[in-house]
Amino acid sequence: MRKTLEEIGIDSSRVQMFNLSSAMAPEFARIAREMTETVSELGLLTDS
Known part of the structure; x- marks a missing residue:
């Protein structure tokens, strides 16, 4: 799951x-x- 999160730009933390x-x-x-x-x-998720 962590790898998938990182791939879509979400910090796995x-x-x-x-x-x-x-x-x-x-x-x-x-x-x-x-x-x-x-x-x-970590702050808010932002569109990258």
Whole structure:
């Protein structure tokens, strides 16, 4: 999937996959915060 994203001009850092159970709420919250920071740093997608 990362290769496909790169081929169409999307930074693969924008997509990550995690396996979490419903008992892992703190871990989910941490991951959500980190992904929000990552995508904010990458900025908006633009047409190239």
